[in-house]
Amino acid sequence: SAVISQKPSRDICQRGTSLTIQCQVDSQVTMMFWYRQQPGQSLTLIATANQGSEATYESGFVIDKFPISRPNLTFSTLTVSNMSPEDSSIYLCSVGDTVYEQYFGPGTRLTVT
C-alpha cells in the first residue's frame, strides 16, 4: 500500500486568507484525489488530479476556490483560497491507481476563524 503524508497536519487560519496543503506519496501514482470532510459529515470528492493535466473538479467545487497543482507523479497541492468559516474541514489526499485500492493520507484539519 502507498504511504501518504500531508502537510500541515492542522492549521488555524483567518478568514480571507489562503492555505496550501501538500500531499506526498512514497511511490509514483497516476491519480491523486482531494476530499473534504466537513464537521460531522461524510467525505466529498473535491477534484481528481492527473499529472500533466488540469484537475477535474466535482460539481460544487471550482478552480478559483480550490486550485490544485500536480507537478509530478508523487506530489500534489490543494489551496483553499479566500477562506471562510464554512471551509473549516478535514482535507484528505487520496491515491488509487487500481480499482481495488484507494488509500488516504492522514488529513489536514483546518479551522477558519
Added chain:
Amino acid sequence: AQKITQTQPGMFVQEKEAVTLDCTYDTSDQSYGLFWYKQPSSGEMIFLIYQGSYDEQNATEGRYSLNFQKARKSANLVISASQLGDSAMYFCAMRLALSGGYNKLIFGAGTRLAVHP
C-alpha cells in the same frame, strides 16, 4: 441515482463480541467496488476491506469480513471479536467509474461504533 446508505448512526458492542455494520448501495453499473474504512478520532481514513462486484466470495481481512449480497445490494461489514481499539467511525464507500478513465468514491454517512469493556 448512485448512492450509499448507512442507516445506523451509532452502534455499540461488548468487547470480544461480533458486530455487523450495515451498508446498502444503489447503482445501475455492472462493474463497481465497495470499500470499508475506519476513521478514528485522529481523522485518518484507514482502509479495511474491498469487495468487487464480480467477486464470488465474500472478502475477508483478519477480523473483518464483508457480507456481500449482490441481489439485495448490501455490503455489510462484520467485525469479529471486537476490541476497544475498534471504537471509531466506519464508512462504507462505492467506487464509481467516470468518463475519461477516472474513478471516484462516494461515501455513506458513516456509523459510529463504540466498544464497551
